[in-house]
Amino acid sequence: MADLYAAISDDAVNRIIESLHVQAPYLFNYVAPSIKLQTDAQGNFTGIVDNWLTCSDVAPDPPAGIPRYRRIPPFQLPGIAVKLPCSIQVIEVKIDFNPSDQVTLPAELIPPLAEQRFAIEAVVQFGLACVPAAAVAGVPTFGGGIPVTQFPVLPVDSLTCFIVQIFAVGHLTVDPASQQIRMEVDGLEILDVAPSGLEEAIECYLIAMLKGAILPGLVLALQTVPINSLGLTAVTPTLTAGLPNNPAIEQNELRVWLDLAFA
Amino acid sequence: MSDVSFDVSQAAFKAVYNRVVPTISLPFDGSTSVGPIWIGVEAAIHVESAGDITFEDSDTFFLKELNIGWDKLVLKLGFNIPPVHIGKFCLVRMPDNAPFLAGECLFEFPGGTLFGGNPDIGPIKINLNAIIPYVVSQISGRFQISLEKDSSFLSLKAHSQSLAVAPIAISDTFGKLPLLIQAGIADAAASWIAVNPQAWLLDAALGILGFPTLGSLLLDLLDIGPDVQIWLTDKLNWSIGIQNLIYNAILDSVLDKTLFKIPDPYGFLPTINASVSDYGGFSDPQPPGPTTTLAPPHADILNPTAAFDANTLHIRFDLGV
Numbered sequence: 142m143a144d145l146y147a148a149i150s151d152d153a154v155n156r157i158i159e160s161l162h163v164q165a166p167y168l169f170n171y172v173a174p175s176i177k178l179q180t181d182a183q184g185n186f187t188g189i190v191d192n193w194l195t196c197s198d199v200a201p202d203p204p205a206g207i208p209r210y211r212r213i214p215p216f217q218l219p220g221i222a223v224k225l226p227c228s229i230q231v232i233e234v235k236i237d238f239n240p241s242d243q244v245t246l247p248a249e250l251i252p253p254l255a256e257q258r259f260a261i262e263a264v265v266q267f268g269l270a271c272v273p274a275a276a277v278a279g280v281p282t283f284g285g286g287i288p289v290t291q292f293p294v295l296p297v298d299s300l301t302c303f304i305v306q307i308f309a310v311g312h313l314t315v316d317p318a319s320q321q322i323r324m325e326v327d328g329l330e331i332l333d334v335a336p337s338g339l340e341e342a343i344e345c346y347l348i349a350m351l352k353g354a355i356l357p358g359l360v361l362a363l364q365t366v367p368i369n370s371l372g373l374t375a376v377t378p379t380l381t382a383g384l385p386n387n388p389a390i391e392q393n394e395l396r397v398w399l400d401l402a403f404a
Numbered sequence: 405m406s407d408v409s410f411d412v413s414q415a416a417f418k419a420v421y422n423r424v425v426p427t428i429s430l431p432f433d434g435s436t437s438v439g440p441i442w443i444g445v446e447a448a449i450h451v452e453s454a455g456d457i458t459f460e461d462s463d464t465f466f467l468k469e470l471n472i473g474w475d476k477l478v479l480k481l482g483f484n485i486p487p488v489h490i491g492k493f494c495l496v497r498m499p500d501n502a503p504f505l506a507g508e509c510l511f512e513f514p515g516g517t518l519f520g521g522n523p524d525i526g527p528i529k530i531n532l533n534a535i536i537p538y539v540v541s542q543i544s545g546r547f548q549i550s551l552e553k554d555s556s557f558l559s560l561k562a563h564s565q566s567l568a569v570a571p572i573a574i575s576d577t578f579g580k581l582p583l584l585i586q587a588g589i590a591d592a593a594a595s596w597i598a599v600n601p602q603a604w605l606l607d608a609a610l611g612i613l614g615f616p617t618l619g620s621l622l623l624d625l626l627d628i629g630p631d632v633q634i635w636l637t638d639k640l641n642w643s644i645g646i647q648n649l650i651y652n653a654i655l656d657s658v659l660d661k662t663l664f665k666i667p668d669p670y671g672f673l674p675t676i677n678a679s680v681s682d683y684g685g686f687s688d689p690q691p692p693g694p695t696t697t698l699a700p701p702h703a704d705i706l707n708p709t710a711a712f713d714a715n716t717l718h719i720r721f722d723l724g725v
Contacts, residue, residue, distance in 0.1 A: 142715070144416035146409070153407035153723055157672060157703070160725035164701035165673065167683055174684060193684040202687050207698060208678075209685030367410060371719075372557070372665030373420065393405075403419045 143381040143398035147367035150394050151238040151259075158234050166199045167208045169234075173215040175226035175270065175297045186287060189296075195228045196268040196302035215294045221272055223295045228268040232304070235262045238390045249330040250310050257390050258327065263307045268300030306332040307347070313361070313388050320380055322361040322388060326351050363388050363397045375404040406707070406720035414715045417465075417663070418457045421562070424661045427451040429475045432653040434644050440625055442482030442523055445644050448475040449541070451654055459712035463549050464565065470543040470658070472650070474536040479585075479636070481592070482526030483622055485519035488609040518609045525596045525622065530588030534580050541650065542570040545658070549717075551708045558668040558705050560719065562661045569651045571641040574633045582632045586623070593618040669702035670723060676700075 161168055174191040181187050199209040215224035237243035241254035244262040254260050272295070289295065311326045329348050334340035364378040380387050381398040388397040412420075427450050435444025455469030494509035545567040552559050574581065597603045597618065606618060615621040628635045640646045676698040680691045704724035711718050 142413055143411075144413045144419075146411035148409040150405055150407055153725075156407075156725040157723065160703060161672065161701050165698070167698075170685075172684060191684055199685065204699070205687055205689060206691065206696065207687050208683035209687070210683060212682050212684060370408075370666055370670075371410060371412075372667075394409075401416050401419070403423070 144401040145399045148394040148396040167211045169231040170210045171213045171229040172210040173213050173227045194300050196266045223289045225270045230266040233264040238393050247330050250328045261309045266304045268302045270297045271301050377402040407722040410719040412717040422453045427657040430653040432649045434649045440484045444480035446478040467545045472541040477532040479530040480527045482523035485524045487520045488518045491515045516605050528592040538575045540573040544568050557665040559662045560664040564659045569647040589622045590619045668705040671700040671702045673700045
């Protein structure tokens with residue numbers, strides 16, 4: 142018998158995510174801001190300030206002193222002399238632990254959700270700056286003759302927006318040596334991107350990014366979270382051996398069984 | 405189904421309890437008079453650990469054995485010996501037919517009184533630390549758990565419902581106890597003789613009382629009998645009432661113990677010390693400097709419960725999100 146068992150329901154995880162949208166919107170709204178040119182009363186250029194452009198307003202207002210956006214670097218395209226602002230907003234994220242009752246999987250991911258699997262549905266809104274014609278015809282100027290190349294990013298007032306709906310299914314893996322718990326993606330589907338070749342290419346890139354860069358660095362602290370939650374100190378938790386699945390994704394819960402070594 | 409569930413095994417619960425139950429040294433003392441004997445104890449104990457814990461239904465657990473460590477055990481004795489009055493008598497008398505001083509007493513024993521103090525001997529202290537390893541103390545108790553909210557934690561506490569201290573036992577397998585008692589009594593007798601100006605009367609007085617030495621008189625008054633262990637445990641348990649002394653000494657220390665502390669509000673992320681330039685769209689008030697602290701997102705804990713079944717403590721709660 143394990144010393145400690147901990148479980149959290151997918152419903153609770155989803156409500157936590159919703160709460161984080163309100164309490165910590167900077168976790169979901171990534172912006173490479175544009176700039177606004179500042180002038181004095183005579184119209185002379187005096188400086189620049191950030192212009193945090195997004196496709197969707199962040200609402201409701203976050204708690205006092207909490208930011209809405211996390212800064213990301215602007216991107217650059219070949220042939221355009223200035224970097225471009227953009228935004229990536231995670232509008233909605235929903236997670237579903239087997240058996241599936243929170244996420245309706247697309248046919249491409251072969252529902253129903255298999256045993257010991259999780260599903261994620263994310264709605265992501267991208268905003269990209271439209272490059273004005275002047276920016277590709279010579280070196281445009283702003284603010285009374287300042288070349289655009291002098292600015293860190295293209296000054297614009299709005300973004301061109303589009304929404305992508307992403308589904309993914311996956312499972313948890315445990316490294317036997319380090320006991321590190323990671324998420325592994327079994328399948329990913331982006332809805333309604335045409336032509337199909339473009340969709341496949343984007344999905345391929347996303348899976349490669351997830352498997353090659355993002356997920357390897359994402360270690361789930363399922364051993365330490367229960368310990369910290371109960372206020373225990375000087376305890377070394379290890380996953381209880383000999384169980385068919387540990388951690389387990391079952392009955393709409395993420396479950397973990399731990400043995401504890403008290404110092 | 406609750407949002408969050410924790411199950412804690414009996415073994416893990418015991419390990420957690422054993423972390424919070426040990427105490428510092430707890431001194432106590434007590435005494436009583438039994439006929440001509442005044443007997444007392446000076447002792448100190450500490451709570452070491454829970455020997456065995458059994459979960460009961462609902463919200464109580466039974467602590468079958470609380471392990472006690474003895475830090476000090478000193479037996480104190482005092483003797484009120486009945487006063488012995490010795491009258492005058494002639495030690496050396498001239499014969500009646502002597503040519504001079506016939507029949508006269510040449511050297512008269514002046515008489516006197518012994519053991520007129522209160523107590524006459526003592527209190528003497530007999531250090532019994534050498535037998536501490538053989539003192540068996542058995543303490544059991546029933547405890548009730550509850551979840552209690554304070555400003556920043558939801559604490560699971562164990563409250564003492566009942567505490568039972570059994571009479572102590574002494575298993576002196578090496579036979580140190582008789583020697584300790586005898587040596588202590590002998591030292592006390594010698595000390596009394598050394599400081600008492602009337603001690604030169606002692607042999608006469610002891611002759612009257614029928615004892616060869618003061619030590620043998622004191623031992624007789626103690627009425628130790630053939631088994632010193634039985635005598636000592638009887639005196640400690642039933643004369644002095646050492647169970648009550650132990651009970652009172654440890655009660656406050658084991659009364660309320662916090663076993664688990666769940667942060668409430670429950671933070672989902674750590675506090676972030678952020679560079680303001682890495683973020684935008686701050687809600688008023690705007691950060692005054694180049695860095696700021698982002699308070700962790702959190703949720704209140706709702707509907708918390710804690711209950712035992714046969715061998716598991718179940719803690720459940722919902723999150724106020």
